[in-house]
Amino acid sequence: MQARNTYEQIFPIYSYMVDVNQYLTLPNLMSFMQEVAWAHSNNNDVGWHFLQSKNMFWALVRLYIEIERMPCWNESLRLKTWGRPMELISYPREFVGFDANNNCILKATSSWVILDKDDFKPQKIDIERTPAILHDEIVLQKRISKIPHLELYEPKNYHSVLFSDIDMNKHVNNTRYLNWILDEYGFEFLQTHRIVSCNIHFMSQAQADTSYAIQREEKENLRFISSIFRSTPKQELCRVQIKWKDISSLLHCTK
Numbered sequence: 001m002q003a004r005n006t007y008e009q010i011f012p013i014y015s016y017m018v019d020v021n022q023y024l025t026l027p028n029l030m031s032f033m034q035e036v037a038w039a040h041s042n043n044n045d046v047g048w049h050f051l052q053s054k055n056m057f058w059a060l061v062r063l064y065i066e067i068e069r070m071p072c073w074n075e076s077l078r079l080k081t082w083g084r085p086m087e088l089i090s091y092p093r094e095f096v097g098f099d100a101n102n103n104c105i106l107k108a109t110s111s112w113v114i115l116d117k118d119d120f121k122p123q124k125i126d127i128e129r130t131p132a133i134l135h136d137e138i139v140l141q142k143r144i145s146k147i148p149h150l151e152l153y154e155p156k157n158y159h160s161v162l163f164s165d166i167d168m169n170k171h172v173n174n175t176r177y178l179n180w181i182l183d184e185y186g187f188e189f190l191q192t193h194r195i196v197s198c199n200i201h202f203m204s205q206a207q208a209d210t211s212y213a214i215q216r217e218e219k220e221n222l223r224f225i226s227s228i229f230r231s232t233p234k235q236e237l238c239r240v241q242i243k244w245k246d247i248s249s250l251l252h253c254t255k
Contacts, residue, residue: 005135007040008080013071019190021247023070024077026182026195027175033095033108034060034174036079046125055117057169061090062111063200064144069105070194076100082135089113089122094139107139117169120205147201147241148219150227155213158231161206172206177238181226184214192248193222199241206230206237222246 009032017028038048041058051057071077077097084092090111097106114123159180167173178200182190206212211231218224222244228237 006080006082007036007043008078009036009039011035011077011079013073013075013077015073018073021191022073023194024072026065026070026198027178029065029070029077029097029106030063030175030178032077032079033063033081033110036081036095037093037110037112040081040083051114054123056114056123057117059113059115059202060110060174061113061202062144063108064110064140064198065106065108065195066140066197067106067195071097071099071105077105082137084136084138086124087111089124092142094135094137096139109138109140109144111144144201145199147199147225147239150215150217150225150239152215152227152229152234152236155215158211158213161208161210161212163208165206166208170207172210172237174200174202174238177202177206177228178240180212180214180228181216181238181240181242184216184226192246193244194247195242196245197243201239202237203239204230204235204237210237212237 011032013024017024019025038058042048042050048057077099080096080098082094084094086092090113093110093112095106095108095110096104097108099105114125115121116123161172165172165176185193206228212228213231214226214228216224216226224242224244226240226242228239229235230237
C-alpha cells in the first residue's frame with residue numbers, strides 16, 4: 001500500500017521520447033521527475049498554483065541520478081517521489097523508478113528552492129506544516145556531491161538561447177541545458193554509450209537574451225564534466241558530471 005506522504009505516477013514511453021537505440025532519453029526522464037514532483041506538491045497545496053499566487057515558483061538546483069537501466073520504447077516507468085524535511089533554504093526530494101515487473105531501475109535525489117518571480121531571490125514557506133508531502137527516507141545520499149570546477153577558456157563562438165528553450169517561467173527550461181550538453185558529445189559517442197550516473201548543478205538563470213558556450217573535460221575514463229557559461233557577464237549557468245558505459249556491443253534496447 002502506498003504511504004500517505006509519497007506519490008507516484010506511471011509514464012508510458014512513447015516513440016518520440018527515446019533515442020536511436022530506443023532508450024528513454026535523460027532529458028525526458030528529467031521531465032517525468034518534475035511532473036511527478038509538481039503533481040505531488042499540487043496535491044498538497046504547495047504547488048505551482050499556490051506559489052503563483054505569491055509571485056514565486058519552484059526551481060530545481062541540484063539533481064543526482066543513478067541508472068541501472070533506462071526504460072525502452074513501449075515500456076512504462078513508475079516513478080515514486082517524496083519530499084524530505086527542509087535544509088536551510090533548500091527542499092530535498094527523492095525519486096525511485098520501477099519497470100512493469102516492479103524492478104527498481106533508477107534512483108535520484110534532488111534539491112529545490114523557491115524563487116521570487118521578479119528578483120529570483122530564494123524564499124521560504126513552512127512546508128513542515130504539510131506532513132503529507134514529507135517522508136524522511138534517503139535513496140542515495142543525503143547531500144549531493146560537489147562537481148569540480150573547470151577553468152573556463154574563451155570559446156571561438158557562443159550560441160544564442162532560442163524561443164523553444166524558454167519555459168513558462170520565462171527562463172531556459174532546465175532540461176534544455178542537458179540537451180545542449182549531450183549534443184556536444186556527438187552522434188557516434190551517444191549511439192555507443194549509455195549514462196550510468198549524472199550529477200547536475202543549476203547555478204544561474206538563463207533568459208531569452210543570453211548567449212552561452214559549453215566546455216567539457218574528461219576527468220577519468222568515461223567520466224566527463226561539462227560547464228555551460230554565459231558570455232556577458234561571464235558566468236557559469238550549469239555544471240554537469242556524467243559517468244558513461246560503453247554499450248557498443250549492445251546497441252538496441254533490451255529489457
